[in-house]
Amino acid sequence: MKTVIMAGGKGTRISSVASDIPKPMIKICGKPVLEHEIECLREQGFNDIIITVSHLSQIIINYFGNGSKHSPVTGKPFGVNIEYFVEDMPLGNAGALFKLKDKLTEDFLLLNADSLFNIDFNRFAEYHKACGGLATIFTHPNSHPYDSGLIITDSCNAVIDWLTKEDIRPEYYKNCVNAGLHVISPVLLKQEIATEKIDLDRQILKPLAGTGKMFVYNSPEYVKDMGTPDRYKSVCSDFKNGLVKKRNLSNKQKAIFLDRDGTINKYVGFLRNIDDFQLLPNVGKAIRLINSSSYLAIVVTNQPVIARGEVTTNELNIIHKKMDTLLGKDGAYIDSLYYCPHHPDKGFEGEVSELKFDCNCRKPKSGMLYQAVNDFNIDLTLSWIIGDSKSDIQAGKNAGCKTILISDGNSDYGQDYSVNSLLDGIEIILRVGENEHKH
Secondary structure, three states: EEEEEEOOOOOOHHHHOOOOOOOHHHHOOOHHHHHHHHHHHHHOOOEEEEEEEEEOHHHHHHHHHHOOOOOOOOOOOOOOOOEEEOOOOOHHHHHHHHHHHOOOOOOOOEEEOEEEEOOOHHHHHHHHHHHHOOEEEEOOOOHHHOOEEEEEOOOEEEEEEEOOOOOOOOOOOOOOEEEEEEEOOOHHHHHHOOOOHHHHHHHHHHHOOOOOOEEEEOOOOOOOOOOOOHHHHHHHHHHHHHHHHOOOOOOOOEEEOOOOOOOEOOHHHOOOOOOOOOOOOHHHHHHHHHHHOEEEEEEEEEEOOOOOOOOOHHHHHHHHHHHHHHHHHHOOOOOOEEEOOOOOOOOOOOOOOOOOOOOOOOOOOOOHHHHHHHHHHEHHOEEEEEEHHHHHHHHHHOOEEEEEEEEEOOOOOOOOOOOOOOOHHHHHHHHHHOOOOOO
16 A cells, blocks of 8 residues: 655744754654654555655755655665656645655545654554545544634544535534545545645545545544644653553553543432533643543443433533533643443333343443453553443453542442542552553
């Protein structure tokens, strides 16, 4: 599969870091970000690369050549085949693709060069092939969804709406952000577009929303924009800490599984009304700590209100969108969420009979945790669960996780630690992790 890397950006927002070189040549720990990207691709067998360049293009071309040169940083060969398309006149971020369409005869990776990433591209490409669409976009939650492009999907991950930064968004929304990595079908390059400049998002991808031909690949793997000085510093820190490579799903992941009611939001019994959903104090701070660590933040929650007929699936989804929105405003995000809609006891008025059975996902069983293992390659022995009930602790122990109970200190279900709040629990996990790492 060919890879096209769009490396023509001027980087005006990050000019204080480096103004005399192209943005993709800004160094992360001594090595240009574009070189990090090329290494990630080469290691996974993606060695046929086209780079589109414009601003100060000769600096990129002289550094990498045709891919057979040796890195000035590592001394090792780049080990790839590189072609260039030089934009003498600005064509927009997708105009070059139409000039290159004779070379792009099969599905191809299309990547931005202004982000640092390390993802399992083979997994991404296989997912695209399985979906059978014309485009698959890599999405993830981030710490600033309120000023990011949002992707709205259906239950099958087909894109039904595409909200740019400027678009009015609903009151509550899922934190599902376009990360600028794509698998694209050459069919999309057969259309005629009359404008001199062509915008990838607005003119090529956004029109596919609602057609059933574009899907999202939602992943917690590392993709971060380094477009501002603050974000650049954050990316450098993550790289030094090893977080960038660790998050690649070809590596075993660690997770902190979080109960919802009484752990993230105030416990009100069976939560049926969205107005009753309120975050507990310092939850945003706690989850920000997870986000900046090597752990994934994954919610696992029993929601028998679905089987009881008291809340519809759509109503529950909106409640979870409120959670995403409130956390996002606090700079925090959940990597994934699993809920059990079942309930074993029958005979209640208004119940949904097909959901009334003894399932494998309802805590204290560990089905939701095992589903996360399948989805994200998680090592449960390195993972934790935090909740406020006996069933949370039992689910974690059954799966082999370490356990933390949020309680008043008088309950003993065999948990490893007892705490007063989620923040206290996260601080213990990170402290224990640091000590284990030192030893």
